[in-house]
Amino acid sequence: MTAILKVDTIQDTAGNNIINESSNTITIGASGDTTNIVGTLQNNGSAISIASLSTASGSAPSYSARAWVNFNGTGTVAIRASGNISSISDLGVGNYDVNFGTNMADTNYAVVNNSASSYSTSQEQWVLQGAYEASAVQKFNLTTRLVDNDAPSFVAHDVANAMIGVFR
Amino acid sequence: MDKRIIYKNTDGTIGIIIPADCGLTIEQIAKKDVPTGFKYKIVDVSEISSDRTFRNAWTIDEAELTDGVGE
Secondary structure, three states: OOOOOOOOEEEOOOOOEEEEEEOOEEEEOOOOOOOOOOOOOEEOOEEOOOOOOOOOOOOOOOOOOOEEEEEEOOOOOEEEEEEOEEEEEEEEOOEEEEEEOOOOOOOOOEEEEOOEEEEEOOOOEEEEEEEEEOOOOOEEEEEEEEEEOOOOEEEEOOOOOEEEEEEO | OOEEEEEEOOOOOEEEEEEOOOOOOHHHHHHHHOOOOOEEEEEEHHHOOOOOOOHHHOOOOHHHOOOEEOO
């Protein structure tokens, strides 16, 4: 036999609200409380997994990455780890497409990457990496080049550590 | 994954797709990430050379791309 309890507020023995419902907004706990949720927190049936999400200081909001990938573009090109990435397309030396698992909402996303790194200080060589094109919701193109200051040259170059985050 | 997806670009060079561990099968990734209308072949990673010295000159006979077409 089931029973229905109709209330809009549940309080602890000290009279502090534990759960309150008002104007279609449900408030759990109060300022200063710690709310432990045992089990799975779901959004309309879909699991929400949040290990830690907080702003360390200040009041500016923080935004999590929509996709990320760390891959080796040399030798046998391979993805070390990723999130919301279905694949990398190796299109040639220093030329890759990064394909999203779930498309971005539009093409106004921002690609953040390790855009420059010292390749050989003694030989005055640097590696430049840039998102060449972000005109598609399902992927963007990434090119990497070796800058040799004393050669001088600026040539397509495979990188061993391509690390990229995508925000929207 | 220890598989790769090969297709031929319009300029004759080849594209090699490296699948991520994203919950999709290799066939699903191929259908999704190979350019629309392009034929592809799924191969073992061991069939791809790790010597990329002449990577931009790699090519393939289109008749070998028999596993499907990008959607």
